[in-house]
Amino acid sequence: MPTAVERRASLLAAADRVVQRDGPDASMNVIAAEAGITKPILYRHFGDKGGLYSALAARHIEDLLGRLRAALLTRGGLEARTRATVDAYLTSIEERPQVYRFLVRRAAVEEPGVRGEVEGFVRRFGDELANGIRHEPALGDVDPMRALVWAHGIAGMVQAVGDWWLDHPDVPRQVVVNELTELLLAGFSRP
Amino acid sequence: MPTAVERRASLLAAADRVVQRDGPDASMNVIAAEAGITKPILYRHFGDKGGLYSALAARHIEDLLGRLRAALLTRGGLEARTRATVDAYLTSIEERPQVYRFLVRRAAVEEPGVRGEVEGFVRRFGDELANGIRHEPALGDVDPMRALVWAHGIAGMVQAVGDWWLDHPDVPRQVVVNELTELLLAGFSRP
DNA sequence: ACACTGAAGTTACCGCCGGTAACACTGGTT
DNA sequence: AACCAGTGTTACCGGCGGTAACTTCAGTGT
Numbered sequence: 550m551p552t553a554v555e556r557r558a559s560l561l562a563a564a565d566r567v568v569q570r571d572g573p574d575a576s577m578n579v580i581a582a583e584a585g586i587t588k589p590i591l592y593r594h595f596g597d598k599g600g601l602y603s604a605l606a607a608r609h610i611e612d613l614l615g616r617l618r619a620a621l622l623t624r625g626g627l628e629a630r631t632r633a634t635v636d637a638y639l640t641s642i643e644e645r646p647q648v649y650r651f652l653v654r655r656a657a658v659e660e661p662g663v664r665g666e667v668e669g670f671v672r673r674f675g676d677e678l679a680n681g682i683r684h685e686p687a688l689g690d691v692d693p694m695r696a697l698v699w700a701h702g703i704a705g706m707v708q709a710v711g712d713w714w715l716d717h718p719d720v721p722r723q724v725v726v727n728e729l730t731e732l733l734l735a736g737f738s739r740p
Numbered sequence: 741m742p743t744a745v746e747r748r749a750s751l752l753a754a755a756d757r758v759v760q761r762d763g764p765d766a767s768m769n770v771i772a773a774e775a776g777i778t779k780p781i782l783y784r785h786f787g788d789k790g791g792l793y794s795a796l797a798a799r800h801i802e803d804l805l806g807r808l809r810a811a812l813l814t815r816g817g818l819e820a821r822t823r824a825t826v827d828a829y830l831t832s833i834e835e836r837p838q839v840y841r842f843l844v845r846r847a848a849v850e851e852p853g854v855r856g857e858v859e860g861f862v863r864r865f866g867d868e869l870a871n872g873i874r875h876e877p878a879l880g881d882v883d884p885m886r887a888l889v890w891a892h893g894i895a896g897m898v899q900a901v902g903d904w905w906l907d908h909p910d911v912p913r914q915v916v917v918n919e920l921t922e923l924l925l926a927g928f929s930r931p
Numbered sequence: 932a933c934a935c936t937g938a939a940g941t942t943a944c945c946g947c948c949g950g951t952a953a954c955a956c957t958g959g960t961t
Numbered sequence: 962a963a964c965c966a967g968t969g970t971t972a973c974c975g976g977c978g979g980t981a982a983c984t985t986c987a988g989t990g991t
Contacts (some may be wrong), residue, residue, distance in 0.1 A: 577949065587970065590953075591835065598949065671900065694911070698901055698919040705900020706893040713892040720885070728889040737928060768978065778941060780980075789978065932991095941984070948977070955970070961963090 557604075559595055564605050568665050573651035577601075587604050609648050610670040613641055617674065627687040635707060639722050649715070653708060661693045662691050675701035703733065748785055748795075753846050765843035768792075800839050801861040804832055808865065818878040823921045825899060829861050830913050833895050840906070844899060862899050866892035894924065 563584035567575040575694040577598055581588045595601040642649045652670050679700035683691050690700075707729065714725050754775035758766040763828050768789055770778045786792040811824040832841045845862050870891035874882050882890075898920065 559863065576947080578947085586968095588927055588949085588968070589971095591967090672904070675856060675900070675904065684863075693947065694915060695919050698916055699923055701904040702897040702901045702920060702923060705903070706897035709866070709896020710893045712896075713863070713866065713888075724885060725889055728886050732890055732893060767976080769976085779943095779978085781940065783979065784939085926945095934989105936987105936989085937986085938987090941982100943980105943982090946978095946979080948975105950974085951983090952973080953971090956968085956970105960965080 552712060560586075560591065560594055561601075561605055561608065565600060565608075568605070568651050569645070569647045573654055584684075606652060607668070608651055610673065613638075613652070614674065614677065621681055623702045627685070628730070628734055631733050632716065632726060635733070636722075636726050638707055639711060639714065639725060642715060643722060646715060649711070653712065662722050671681060672701075675704040678704055706733075750798065751782065751785055751794075752787060752796055752799065756799075757795070759842050763838060764845055786905070792854065797843060797861070800843055801864065804829075804843070804861065805865065807832060812872055818876070819925055822924050823917060826924070827917050829898055829912075830858050830902060830905065830917060833906060834913060835886060840902070844903065852882075862895050863892075866895040869895055872916075897924075916931045 560580075564575065564580045564648055567583045568581050571579070577588055577591055580601070581591050584591075591601060597606060616637045617634055620637040623630045623633040675697075677700075679696045681691075681695060682688065682696040682700050685691070687714055710725060714720060714722075744774055751771075751808045755766065755771045758774045762770070768779050768782055771792070772782050775782075776866060782792060786795060805829045811828040812821055814821045814824040837897050852875055862902050866888075868891075870884075872882060873879065873887040876882070905911060905913075
């Protein structure tokens with residue numbers, strides 16, 4: 550007899566399997582079947598579909614944000630940090646494309662207005678990055694508003710290139726990393 | 741008795757009204773009711789929901805791309821062109837937020853893999869922009885791959901900032917335009 | 932004048948979705 | 962023995978995208 554949190558974890562694992570196999574449009578029935586149970590149990594554990602998706606997304610978002618944070622702390626200059634972060638992002642896409650698709654497509658659509666739930670991971674990354682930029686030693690003091698606009702712009706830039714790269718798998722990752730890093734660094738070194 | 745293309749245009753106009761009133765999740769029933777007819781007629785004209793959404797999106801995409809193209813042709817230096825284009829983008833968001841939401845959220849989700857239909861307007865903008873960058877006089881000859889990555893990055897950057905701005909209406913447009921323009925210009929003027 | 936055709940439009944349905952109410956089963960507590 | 966409390970089920974609801982089958986009616990050939 551598993552505990553409640555174990556059960557919950559196993560349900561999330563099942564949902565994860567389905568999403569990775571069938572893409573980000575998994576239905577509650579299919580997820581329940583994969584977990585070997587029926588729908589109402591899912592609803593008792595997660596409230597509604599948004600709740601399940603939030604829980605599932607939260608897990609991957611924390612993982613991805615963890616990688617990005619670690620990359621942002623890379624020792625070396627601004628260039629090394631930038632390159633490491635971009636590379637971490639694109640590597641995550643390469644390793645689990647379905648998860649990435651789930652994060653950027655599905656988790657952002659489930660009307661984040663009503664509850665301040667997940668709010669899309671690009672947003673969260675942008676908000677964190679804004680803090681990082683404000684305190685980046687190589688940049689000096691940056692106006693908070695400027696940091697916000699820049700951070701969300703940079704996050705969106707990396708995301709858009711990642712999306713584009715998803716549909717152009719022939720392009721080597723290193724090439725994309727190089728171009729993006731160069732573009733970003735040029736943006737940082739303003740006159 | 742209206743002709744077929746008139747009918748089609750009036751149906752699209754009805755769909756447009758519903759989307760602008762109720763947001764981008766309009767159902768076929770509601771759209772049909774708004775048009776004063778019933779569902780099967782919509783399906784005879786547009787095939788399926790994706791077809792209607794494609795047609796509706798195509799219209800707005802052409803309009804928005806037209807504005808952006810015009811802004812890209814602004815006389816003056818690279819800065820004037822950049823600023824005008826960013827301003828055109830944000831102004832379009834400001835004027836019709838629901839349409840913008842429809843374009844970035846809905847029109848990109850309807851599985852573009854099967855048919856090469858709309859493919860999201862950010863993608864199209866990115867592809868066009870890549871051409872523009874390759875031939876931008878102020879930049880000289882740019883490697884095609886570099887132009888592609890940059891263009892999609894820039895398109896994503898502007899889009900992300902636009903999305904963020906949608907949820908922060910207190911920030912004046914001019915401020916966002918200024919920050920974004922500055923960031924982009926710095927990116928262009930690489931060492 | 933009249934039957935015929937074909938398009939326009941309707942009603943009524945299908946299967947699936949997200950979500951829920953109401954009912955069984957089972958173990959432990961008193 | 963009686964009673965929970967939790968876990969699970971079946972069976973349903975309204976609404977969605979999508980379609981089959983029927984009606985209605987203007988135009989046309991003879």
